[in-house]
Amino acid sequence: MKARVHIMLKNGVLDPQGDAVRHALGALGFDGVDGVRQGKVIELDLAETDAAKAEANVKDMCEKLLANTVIESYTIEIV
């Protein structure tokens, strides 16, 4: 079973990496880009076959390791 976790900075937290991308896009002539936020995506290959258990397990992983929940939010997708 595969799980995909999206980790993004929370709204209101400065995202210098995203800003750098926005400036670079502008310098390359791409107009009409009003905002850019950059985050991480982590794809996990799990031995667990029960979707609910897998999701609970991945949530635990996010809280303990994958995300810094003070400044980052995460969403879990079981695929």
Place this chain on the structure above:
Amino acid sequence: MKARVHIMLKNGVLDPQGDAVRHALGALGFDGVDGVRQGKVIELDLAETDAAKAEANVKDMCEKLLANTVIESYTIEIV
């Protein structure tokens, strides 16, 4: 209009960051994680209102700046 771009290392390209996460999960007692791949997600806020044009535009951005197409693959999602 918002676009979300997922950028992952292609299969066969070593992913040390993903391996580091896998080892750390193992050290924390999370068993049954067979593989981890880490990638980037970029959320773009676009002024363009036509979905097809926006997608073509974002594809161009990926080819020129966002992804290193030699080792990375990308998927575009218009939301």
